[in-house]
Amino acid sequence: MRWIVGILSMEWFSGKNAKRNWSIALAVLLYSMFSIWLAHLGEQKARELARLKKENRRLKAEYVETKKLLMQDQLRSNIYEKLRDRQFVIPKRPPHMIEVKEK
Amino acid sequence: MKKNAARHIDQWNLLLHALLVLWGAAIVVKLIYVQFIDGNHYRQLAQRYIRTVKIKAGRGNIFTHDDKLLAVSVTKYDIYFDAVAPVDKVFYGEIDALARSLARYTSKPASEWKRKLTEARKKGRRYVAIAKGLTLQDYEKFKKFPVFKHGQFKGGFITEIRTMREYPFGGMLRRTIGVASNGRKYGLEGAYDKILTGTDGERLMQKIGGGTWKPVNNFNEKEPVPGKDLVSTIDMRFQDIAYHALLTQLMNYRADHGTVVIMETATGKIRAMVNLGRTSGGHYFEKINYAVAERYEPGSIFKAFTFLTLLEDGYIKPGDKIHLESSRWKYLDRIISDAHTFHNIDYTMEEAFAHSSNIATVQLTDKYYARHPKKYVQGLEQLGIDKKTGIRLTGEAEPVFPHPGDKTWKGYKLGMMSFGYGVELTPLQILTAYNSIANGGKRLRPLLAESVKEGLKTVETFKPEVTDASVADPENLAIIRRFMRKVVTGGTARNVNSPYVEIAGKTGTTQTEYWTGNTQYIASFAGFFPYEKPLYSMIVVIHKPDKSIGYYGNTVAGTVFREIAEQIMGFTPDTIQMALNEK
Numbered sequence: 001m002r003w004i005v006g007i008l009s010m011e012w013f014s015g016k017n018a019k020r021n022w023s024i025a026l027a028v029l030l031y032s033m034f035s036i037w038l039a040h041l042g043e044q045k046a047r048e049l050a051r052l053k054k055e056n057r058r059l060k061a062e063y064v065e066t067k068k069l070l071m072q073d074q075l076r077s078n079i080y081e082k083l084r085d086r087q088f089v090i091p092k093r094p095p096h097m098i099e100v101k102e103k
Numbered sequence: 104m105k106k107n108a109a110r111h112i113d114q115w116n117l118l119l120h121a122l123l124v125l126w127g128a129a130i131v132v133k134l135i136y137v138q139f140i141d142g143n144h145y146r147q148l149a150q151r152y153i154r155t156v157k158i159k160a161g162r163g164n165i166f167t168h169d170d171k172l173l174a175v176s177v178t179k180y181d182i183y184f185d186a187v188a189p190v191d192k193v194f195y196g197e198i199d200a201l202a203r204s205l206a207r208y209t210s211k212p213a214s215e216w217k218r219k220l221t222e223a224r225k226k227g228r229r230y231v232a233i234a235k236g237l238t239l240q241d242y243e244k245f246k247k248f249p250v251f252k253h254g255q256f257k258g259g260f261i262t263e264i265r266t267m268r269e270y271p272f273g274g275m276l277r278r279t280i281g282v283a284s285n286g287r288k289y290g291l292e293g294a295y296d297k298i299l300t301g302t303d304g305e306r307l308m309q310k311i312g313g314g315t316w317k318p319v320n321n322f323n324e325k326e327p328v329p330g331k332d333l334v335s336t337i338d339m340r341f342q343d344i345a346y347h348a349l350l351t352q353l354m355n356y357r358a359d360h361g362t363v364v365i366m367e368t369a370t371g372k373i374r375a376m377v378n379l380g381r382t383s384g385g386h387y388f389e390k391i392n393y394a395v396a397e398r399y400e401p402g403s404i405f406k407a408f409t410f411l412t413l414l415e416d417g418y419i420k421p422g423d424k425i426h427l428e429s430s431r432w433k434y435l436d437r438i439i440s441d442a443h444t445f446h447n448i449d450y451t452m453e454e455a456f457a458h459s460s461n462i463a464t465v466q467l468t469d470k471y472y473a474r475h476p477k478k479y480v481q482g483l484e485q486l487g488i489d490k491k492t493g494i495r496l497t498g499e500a501e502p503v504f505p506h507p508g509d510k511t512w513k514g515y516k517l518g519m520m521s522f523g524y525g526v527e528l529t530p531l532q533i534l535t536a537y538n539s540i541a542n543g544g545k546r547l548r549p550l551l552a553e554s555v556k557e558g559l560k561t562v563e564t565f566k567p568e569v570t571d572a573s574v575a576d577p578e579n580l581a582i583i584r585r586f587m588r589k590v591v592t593g594g595t596a597r598n599v600n601s602p603y604v605e606i607a608g609k610t611g612t613t614q615t616e617y618w619t620g621n622t623q624y625i626a627s628f629a630g631f632f633p634y635e636k637p638l639y640s641m642i643v644v645i646h647k648p649d650k651s652i653g654y655y656g657n658t659v660a661g662t663v664f665r666e667i668a669e670q671i672m673g674f675t676p677d678t679i680q681m682a683l684n685e686k
Contacts, residue, residue: 061239092603092669097676
């Protein structure tokens with residue numbers, strides 16, 4: 001009962017044990033602030049993670065779409081189709097690869 | 104006075120203490136009650152508010168040998184509209200603009216969209232389908248449309264995300280890639296499902312107001328592990344060439360279906376596998392993996408195995424001659440005939456093979472094996488053609504391979520078998536045996552998967568698997584290879600001879616459905632190239648071409664073989680070694 005009265009009359013922070021009580025109060029305050037900061041940090045990371053996941057999905061979709069177009073364009077049949085009118089023909093003679101070896 | 108005050112405080116202390124103890128005891132009692140007596144009830148209640156949700160692991164991609172994507176999991180977006188959510192000002196102020204935007208990206212006109220959405224609002228519909236399977240790029244555009252741009256609560260824009268398997272090359276290789284979903288498993292997807300499937304993750308979710316669920320923690324209880332990527336042996340350059348060559352020929356000959364398989368001689372790696380079947384509408388697409396699942400009577404292609412067995416048993420030598428009186432010959436109760444007419448002709452073994460003489464093949468087999476047909480069959484078994492190849496794909500057909508002593512075995516079976524009737528093999532089984540001839544005797548299990556990747560790192564490599572180190576004497580194999588070259592330079596497939604690449608092979612023109620009275624044909628050509636240093640073996644099989652256009656193995660299948668071989672060699676470098684002069 002007395003310590004409740006003590007807190008209410010601010011004796012807790014001005015009496016003979018005030019120094020010790022202040023340090024406890026400060027420690028509790030710092031700990032609370034630290035906890036709040038950590039919670040915020042956690043949430044921030046969760047948000048960042050969600051953003052990165054979204055970005056990852058976007059990049060993957062972009063990669064697939066672009067690669068799809070590129071792969072289609074790279075098909076010999078498509079290249080031939082596009083260049084046939086310009087008198088291009090599919091080579092049948094093997095290309096020569098010269099392998100140079102030191103003596 | 105002081106004593107009274109102290110006693111007064113003690114009484115208060117005691118009371119406070121007693122209350123605290125009672126409170127503590129009450130908590131303990133309640134805890135026991137909650138935990139053990141009402142436990143089940145509360146656990147059931149909790150399940151309604153907390154649940155573990157599976158987080159689906161991403162499925163691995165399938166690549167070709169040349170780094171092309173064959174199968175990939177992509178995120179797709181379905182869009183719905185809550186027609187009640189937007190306020191009148193937003194809905195009626197922007198509906199015309201929204202309808203116009205939707206019309207640009209869909210097949211419906213703007214007037215139709217306006218009518219549909221207005222009607223939905225009047226009827227109080229909260230889940231109107233707008234578009235399904237959108238790519239991220241399209242989804243981002245839809246999100247900025249009038250009305251939708253106000254979000255879910257003010258604009259009624261509802262998004263549902265799902266992961267879909269996409270095949271960038273559409274129908275090409277569809278059967279070889281296969282599927283692994285809804286209880287169906289076939290193709291590469293089915294065979295390598297364990298590698299491609301990752302491990303699902305878990306996340307605890309808590310129900311909050313408004314029927315929505317939010318994660319209990321900021322982290323997943325169990326992180327999903329994505330599946331690994333599979334690199335197949337397929338080379339898209341080979342596949343593209345083979346696909347178009349076969350498709351063109353099937354269309355030209357109005358054939359029912361066909362298949363092409365290309366194998367690397369030294370490793371057994373399959374570089375292309377095309378299977379095309381005709382639909383009722385006259386189009387062709389990958390209906391069935393004919394190469395693996397469809398067995399047929401190979402006809403003259405089988406003669407390579409018969410002649411090799413005769414050589415192995417020492418009954419014939421390349422220079423030996425055989426005299427044939429006529430192009431029709433009575434064998435037991437059957438008439439055997441050759442494709443071209445002749446009277447009194449002497450063939451060397453090479454010529455008999457090159458001209459694909461049925462009569463010579465049956466006469467030789469009958470002469471040396473009629474008394475002990477088991478020896479002939481055992482000789483063929485040495486080549487491994489009586490067994491499945493063991494390719495890691497579901498649905499490989501078991502060969503039909505008659506044995507003397509079987510209930511169905513009859514006298515004429517030996518002769519018929521010698522030129523490919525009464526025996527049934529799949530194109531892949533024939534190709535595997537031809538590949539052994541091409542590579543000097545190594546029987547290799549056909550390989551469709553090359554490696555497993557985790558990101559950019561290769562974590563597993565599938566090595567070529569030799570199932571028989573030597574199926575026949577290398578000298579006899581060289582003789583058969585020479586015979587096959589003769590088929591192209593001076594035999595039944597002279598039209599397959601190419602000025603660019605030395606092709607060796609054997610034609611096959613098999614009668615089928617002869618029991619119906621309307622005989623159809625199966626045209627085939629199997630072989631390898633280049634002749635001197637074989638790099639690839641290949642088989643082309645075309646079923647039921649239009650007889651009025653053509654049906655012979657050399658014209659229908661052989662030309663496809665030549666076209667593909669020439670194009671492949673067109674980008675395969677011819678290496679010339681030069682010594683560097685140090686001076």
